[in-house]
Amino acid sequence: MKKIIFLGPPGSGKGIVSQRVAPTIKAQHISIGELFRQNLKEQSEIGLKAKEFMEKGELVPDEIVIEMLKQRIEKEDCKKGFILDGFPRTIPQAQSLHKLIEIDVAVHMNVTEEVIIIRNATRVSCKDCGQIYNLRTSSPKKQGICDNCQGQVIRRKDDEPEVMRNRLKVYQDQTYPLIDFYKDKGVLAEVFCDKIEQTPEETFQQVMEAINKFLEEK
Numbered sequence: 460m461k462k463i464i465f466l467g468p469p470g471s472g473k474g475i476v477s478q479r480v481a482p483t484i485k486a487q488h489i490s491i492g493e494l495f496r497q498n499l500k501e502q503s504e505i506g507l508k509a510k511e512f513m514e515k516g517e518l519v520p521d522e523i524v525i526e527m528l529k530q531r532i533e534k535e536d537c538k539k540g541f542i543l544d545g546f547p548r549t550i551p552q553a554q555s556l557h558k559l560i561e562i563d564v565a566v567h568m569n570v571t572e573e574v575i576i577i578r579n580a581t582r583v584s585c586k587d588c589g590q591i592y593n594l595r596t597s598s599p600k601k602q603g604i605c606d607n608c609q610g611q612v613i614r615r616k617d618d619e620p621e622v623m624r625n626r627l628k629v630y631q632d633q634t635y636p637l638i639d640f641y642k643d644k645g646v647l648a649e650v651f652c653d654k655i656e657q658t659p660e661e662t663f664q665q666v667m668e669a670i671n672k673f674l675e676e677k
C-alpha cells in the first residue's frame with residue numbers, strides 16, 4: 460500500500476501529474492482542493508465554511524481540513540493506497556497526518572514563480588470532475604468540453620492573477636517549511652520541472668522515475 464504526497468506551489472503541475480500517477484501505481488487520487496470545490500457545489504456545511512478562504516486564495520483552517528482528510532482516507536477506495544494532492548499544506552496538518560499514517564514518498568515539484576505565472580495564464584479545469592488541462596500543452600480534445608465526463612471546461616476563479624499571487628505567498632509562508640519536515644523524515648523526492656514548454660507527459664515521466672528510484676533505494 461503506497462502513501463504518497465505531492466508538495467509544490469499552486470500551478471506547479473502537481474494536480475495534473477498526480478491524477479496520472481495514481482492509476483499507474485493503483486492508488487486512489489485525493490485532491491483536497493477538489494473535495495472543497497465539490498462540497499461548495501453541493502452547498503454543504505464544509506463547503507460554505509471553506510468558501511470565503513478559497514475565494515481569497517487563503518488556506519482553509521487546519522481543523523476543518525484535517526477532519527475532512529481523516530474521513531476521506533478511511534473510505535474503502537483508499538485501502539490499496541492513495542496520493543494526496545494538496546495536503547498537507549501547514550506544519551500542523553503534516554503533524555496530524557504523521558500521527559495517522561507513515562508517508563512513503565513526498566514528491567516535491569520544484570518550479571519557479573516566473574514559470575508558474577506563465578503556465579497559469581492557460582490553466583483550465585472541468586467544472587464537474589475537476590480534470591485539469593493546460594491550453595498550451597494539454598488541451599481537451601474538444602474545445603471547452605472535458606475528455607472524461609463531457610463537463611464544461613472553465614477557468615477557476617482562484618487562478619485569476621491577483622488571487623494567484625496571494626496563493627503563491629501563502630505557499631511560501633506556510634507550505635514551503637514542509638520541505639524540510641519531509642527531508643528530515645528521509646522521504647523527500649525532488650523533481651525539477653522548470654522548463655516553460657515542458658509537457659505534462661515529460662513531467663509525468665520525471666515524477667515516475669523519481670518515485671521508482673526512491674522506492675527502490677528504500
Ligand code: AMP
Nearest residue numbers: 491492512513517518519524545546548
Ligand atoms: P488547490 O485546488 O489544491 O489549489 O486548492 C484550492 C484551495 O482549496 C486552496 O487555495 C485553499 O483555499 C483550499 N485548500 C486546499 N487544500 C488545502 C489544505 N491542505 N489546507 C487548507 N486549505 C486548502
